[in-house]
Amino acid sequence: MADQKVISRQTGVEDTQYKWGFEFDIESEVAPKGLNEGTVRFISAKKKEPDWLLKWRLKAFEHWVDQGDDASPKWAKLNFEDIDFQDIIYYAAPKSSDDAPKSLDDVDPEILEAFDKLGIPLHEQEKLSGVAIDAVLDSVSVATTYQDMLKEAGVIFCPISEAVQKYPDLVQKYLGSVVPYSDNFYATLNSAVFSDGSFCYVPPGVRCPIELMTYFRINEADSGQFERTLIIADEGSYVSYLEGCTAPMRKSHQLHAAVVELVALKDAEIKYSTLQNWYPGDKNGEGGVYNFVTKRGAARGENSKISWTQVETGSAITWKYPSVILQGDNSVGEFYSVALVNNYQQADTGTKMIHIGKNTKSTIIAKGISAGKAQSTYRGQVSILPGADNARNFTQCDSLLIGDECGAHTVPYIEVRNPTAKMGHEATTSKVNDDQLFYLQQRGIDLEESNYMIINGFCRGIFKELPFEFAMEASQLLRVSLEGTVG
Amino acid sequence: MSNFEKLIEIKNLHVSVAETEILKGINLSIGEGEVHAIMGPNGSGKSTLANVIAGRPGYSVTSGDIVYKGDSILKVAPEIRARAGIFLAFQYPVELPGVRTWQFLKAAIDAIRKGNGQEELKIRDxxxxxxxxxxxxxxxxxLVRRSVNEGFSGGEKKRNEILQLALLDPSLALLDETDSGLDIDALRIVSHGVNIFKSPEKSILIVTHYQRILDYITPDYVHVLVDGKIVRSGDSSLAMELEEKGYDWVKDGAGEEVHP
Amino acid sequence: MQETSLILNKYEEDFDSISSNNPKWSSDLRNKAMDTFREIGFPVRRKGNEKWKYTNARPIASVEYSSAKFEKIDSDDIKLIAPWHESWINLLFVNGHYQETFSDNLSTNIQISNMASDDLAVNLTSNVGGIMDYSDDGFAALNTAFMSDGPIITVPEGENSGIVINLIFYNQGLSDTVNYPRVLITTGGNSTVNVIENYVGGSGDQTFTNSVSEIYVGEDATVNHYRLMNETDDTYDVGYGRVRIDTNGTFNSRSFFRGCGIGRYDLNVSIEGENASCDLQGLYFTNGAQHMDNFINIDHVRPNCQSNLFYKGILAGRSRAVFGGTVLVRKEAQKTDSIQSDKNLILSPHAEVDSKPALFIYADDVKCAHGATAGNIDADTVFYMRSRGIDLEAASRLIIYGFAGEIIDTVEIPELRSYLAESFLNSLPSHRFEF
Structure with a gap:
């Protein structure tokens, strides 16, 4: 995918680095700009949703209106102009989705071709081996591969809009159970207007035979993307889920406010990996996606485990804190993160580990890399509540600075209310070691490559948590994002 | 003369850690004045044996007994064992930030003296x-003015263990891999300390992977531990033989147990 | 903010009534600060108030305090509750006001004046308020508006006698009163000074101590600053330390907290000269329902400087300790070397520690690290001691004393170190780690 043509026809924005910046010519159906009760009802009606869901959306909308735009969180270390929430398109769908495709053969060939171009082949014969993909274009899911294999294992993996129709009990039981509609400003907005996203249910004792993947793509100009993902791992089950995202290059900012909820019951494990490569804006900070995402997992059952791995290279602004609520005794939470910012990008990202059950354990490894004029902040909370006997946390945050115009910040919040708990936090900030650079250069490797090798090594611990193909792609993303940062 | 036959008798000892059996029926008796060496490959259970004798929490004795000076000590707290004369030189001595070595050693020697009905030692003495x-x-x-083991090199930590051995003057010294990580000079100093301690009233159990330390401290008996069992026992020549032929040699003959 | 408006009226009355008694030279400064206080009030907002995230100022803001008046006391009583030594220069302030008789002046080149004098030379008073920026801080504005007395210590160039200046701020504990100690220390080039600030006293009645200390560390100068806080559970204490360090200057701070109902020490050190350094260490022990908040900021403005921030806490009862440490490295401050650490020992299932050791870094050629730990003692540590014959109680005591001793041992004034070793360690509860 590295040799894609990179000129966006419509915007004329030229960028040699962002290789996913083209847009597709796909006819789409869009809601009028702006947000009011009518918009919420329009989306719900489009999705032919049951009454309970419409009511839930309206409650969220009401809450959103009541608290006003001022309620948007201000504590993050992010500078950006206020978002005009009436200047956003809240629903955009490819035209062909009105009569949803029954199989891949019915999918609009233009969409298949578009995803091909992104390096995500959806064609039966060229499928990414061992990965079932749900492709989401703007607001709707356009295709899900490997359905037969999943069906055989009893795994449900489909667009959430489809799940609402086919498995309403499951959706109603778990939707909003981890991230309530009133959780925070952007989660509330998402609850009111979410359009689509993935739904996954793994039945008791089942180890999902293949990796599940959702590929998100914002295409429509001026549209926001508000997807909602819900994954439930029932007792004793296991699932590994991947998420990738890109957007075309545009001069204006696009809003992405997603919500992801994970539920792991007794002895279940969910591994959630993200490659976030939304359009970061150009060298001068123009354009780029505003990424305000709420991701949270409930390790509800005994011995359950939730692991978040994220590689964040995209977006003009990233605001996300994938968290784990460790409710079950002996439950485990993990957070592995690489956040790379360049040019005028800003990232305020981290995690929350809330220890409630006994013998709960969490690990946080976060690597931040700042270059250009970018600002990167790790913000993480570890709370050990009174009942969490023998809880353990280990946190390590390391930051690398490239050049003297960027910033790297670490803001941990540590709250301990149990004397048997043990928690340790370590953090370092430094630049790429000159001796290491010289050593590599002396062996004949050029400066840029040396720099890449060292930084790739700095991130290796995180990349190895990713499934193999994803790890390769992450390395590649790192290389592209680092281009032009030295010398 | 003491009123027990052997200083310590380990009888068919089975020990588990988190439901995995580590020691699978150890029989071993150490008499007064004897020096025993336990040798074995990594993971054979050597260190477990030394730690269980000292009463380290986290091990469960599933069957068998440890009789020390005529009484079972399985239910005895570690500090009471220490006061009764059992000393463990740790493989990984613990660092005690802020606790000064002087203060720590004084507390230990007084605790042991008090346990034996003696007065606390005067500061000058x-x-x-x-x-x-x-x-x-x-x-x-x-070093004695600094925090216990904090910032000590590996060799300094091991020397500090033997200093404590000399100071606390126990009946039974358990040396858990005391030789590991020592350079030749430190090994000489450590062995010298142990040899001075050695006497007809004192017993020593050396746990080691290598024969090296046995060049300095000659054992009366050598036992080879493989997979939680003593597979061979003999005199000090067994250690030489092991050094030459490696542990695979005894592993082949596993099962034929020889008592000294 | 509106809900405290009644209380603010009380402060208005108080301001009018005491203004005539306060030194004339300070009136401009106090009037300006009062304007700021009127505008911003107390930091009681709970949402989006990062500086006061873990400490609720409302209990302090909701009492109608009036300024405490001076009352002469028997100075021998003070020797029982604060460190004191005949080789030190000891200055006593009762309810914020200077008590003359106690303060046995030894001969020294250091100039010590008290602010209450109306006829102070302009060069002495001109620095008051020069470092403390109260523009977004209600409590600091309050102190500046109401300050009536306190020492002005001026250390001349080259003064290196090593003398100790012991400042005792005694709060007599008169019901619903507030006292406003104010300290200014300026040091000339290549000088050294040792200053101890003691905040002691209180009673079973509700009182409030609101202090500000401004310290200027000159070129090649060293200030060794000690701060002890030991007040009753019915005392609230919000204190500020504002420090500026010039080229090659060194600021060493040791802070010991042993009690008060709600306590907060807001220390801000600005490293404004090259090759300067600061070493800030503290020990807090909270018990009962006490609440202590250490809010420390280090601002690296210039290159080639070092900072060390190391605090330790022991928590018992239902108490709560807060540590907010922030190290800011500005773009120009290349080659900064900074370490920050907060360690906590929690002895009770009802205690809580909230620690926020943050780093904000805008320069790339730096070495910065921070760490925090909280929680239980290692089982191995306890076993090691038991295997040497030491029982659980004794082992636990050694561990707790050792934990506290790490900070106390760094005190370089021998008499103060032994005072702390005795008074602080003896106040620690007996505790038994269970393994």
Whole structure:
């Protein structure tokens, strides 16, 4: 995918680095700009949703209106102009989705071709081996591969809009159970207007035979993307889920406010990996996606485990804190993160580990890399509540600075209310070691490559948590994002 | 003369850690004045044996017994075992930030003396004793003023263990891989300390992977531990043989147990 | 903010009534600060108030305090509750006001004046308020508006006698009163000074101590600053330390907290000269329902400087300790070397510690690290001691004393170190780690 043509026809924005910046010519159906009760009802009606869901959306909308735009969180270390929430398109769908495709053969060939171009082949014969993909274009899911294999294992993996129709009990039981509609400003907005996203249910004792993947793509100009993902791992089950995202290059900012909820019951494990490569804006900070995402997992059952791995290279602004609520005794939470910012990008990202059950354990490894004029902040909370006997946390945050115009910040919040708990936090900030650079250069490797090798090594611990193909792609993303940062 | 036959008798000892059996029926008796060496490959259970004798929490004795000076000690707290004369030189001595070595050693020696119905040692007497042992172990005078083991090199930590052995003067010394990570000079100093301790009233159990330390401290008996069992016992020549032929040699003959 | 408006009226009355008694030279400064206080009030907002995230100022803001008046006391009583030594220069302030008789002046080149004098030379008073920026801080504005007395210590160039200046701020504990100690220390080039600030006293009645200390560390100068806080559980204490360090200057701070109902020490050190350094260490022990908040900021403005921030806490009862440490490295401050650490020992299932050791870094050629730990003692540590014959109680005591001793041992004034070793360590509860 590295040799894609990179000129966006419509915007004329030229960028040699962002290789996913083209847009597709796909006819789409869009809601009028702006947000009011009518918009919420329009989306719900489009999705032919049951009454309970419409009511839930309206409650969220009401809450959103009541608290006003001022309620948007201000504590993050992010500078950006206020978002005009009436200047956003809240629903955009490819035209062909009105009569949803029954199989891949019915999918609009233009969409298949578009995803091909992104390096995500959806064609039966060229499928990414061992990965079932749900492709989401703007607001709707356009295709899900490997359905037969999943069906055989009893795994449900489909667009959430489809799940609402086919498995309403499951959706109603778990939707909003981890991230309530009133959780925070952007989660509330998402609850009111979410359009689509993935739904996954793994039945008791089942180890999902293949990796599940959702590929998100914002295409429509001026549209926001508000997807909602819900994954439930029932007792004793296991699932590994991947998420990738890109957007075309545009001069204006696009809003992405997603919500992801994970539920792991007794002895279940969910591994959630993200490659976030939304359009970061150009060298001068123009354009780029505003990424305000709420991701949270409930390790509800005994011995359950939730692991978040994220590689964040995209977006003009990233605001996300994938968290784990460790409710079950002996439950485990993990957070592995690489956040790379360049040019005028800003990232305020981290995690929350809330220890409630006994013998709960969490690990946080976060690597931040700042270059250009970018600002990167790790913000993480570890709370050990009174009942969490023998809880353990280990946190390590390391930051690398490239050049003297960027910033790297670490803001941990540590709250301990149990004397048997043990928690340790370590953090370092430094630049790429000159001796290491010289050593590599002396062996004949050029400066840029040396720099890449060292930084790739700095991130290796995180990349190895990713499934193999994803790890390769992450390395590649790192290389592209680092281009032009030295010398 | 003591009123028990053997200083310590380990009878068919089975020990598990988190439901995995580590020791699978150990029989071993150590008499007064005897030096025993337990050798074995990594993971054979050597260190477990030393730690279980000292009463380290986290191990469960599933069957068998440890009889020390005529009484079972399985239910005895570690500090009471220490006061009764059992000393463990740790494989990985613990660092005690803020606790000064002087203060720690004084507390230990007084606890042991009090346990044996003796008076606390006067500060002047203690200082004299400590200085004597410090010189024996060729330790930097500054080290006893610093926090216990904090910032000590690997060799300094091991020397500090033997200094404590000399100071606390136990009946039974358990040396858990005391030789590991020592350079030749430190090994000489450590062995010298142990040899001075050695006497007809004192017993020593050396746990080691290598034969090296046995060049300095000659054992009366050598036992080879493989997979939680003593597979071979003999005199000090067994250690030489092991060094030559490696542990695979005894592994082949596993099962034929020879008592000294 | 509106809900405290009644209380603010009380402060208005108080301001009018005491203004005539306060030194004339300070009136401009106090009037300006009062304007700021009127505008911003107390930091009681709970949402989006990062500086006061873990400490609720409302209990302090909701009492109608009036300024405490001076009352002469028997100075021998003070020797029982604060460190004191005949080789030190000891200055006593009762309810914020200077008590003359106690303060046995030894001969020294250091100039010590008290602010209450109306006829102070302009060069002495001109620095008051020069470092403390109260523009967004209600409590600091309050102190500046109401300050009536306190020492002005001026250390001349080259003064290196090593003398100790012991400042005792005694709060007599008169019901619903507030006292406003104010300290200014300026040091000339290549000088050294040792200053101890003691905040002691209180009673079973509700009182409030609101202090500000401004310290200027000159070129090649060293200030060794000690701060002890030991007040009753019915005392609230919000204190500020504002420090500026010039080229090659060194600021060493040791802070010991042993009690008060709600306590907060807001220390801000600005490293404004090259090759300067600061070493800030503290020990807090909270018990009962006490609440202590250490809010420390280090601002690296210039290159080639070092900072060390190391605090330790022991928590018992239902108490709560807060540590907010922030190290800011500005773009120009290349080659900064900074370490920050907060360690906590929690002895009770009802205690809580909230620690926020943050780093904000805008320069790339730096070495910065921070760490925090909280929680239980290692089982191995306890076993090691038991295997040497030491029982659980004794082992636990050694561990707790050792934990506290790490900070106390760094005190370089021998008499103060032994005072702390005795008074602080003896106040620690007996505790038994269970393994």
């Amino acid at each position: 203690f200082d004299k004793l400590l200085e004597e042992k410090r010189q024996l172990m060729e330790m930097d005078p500054d």
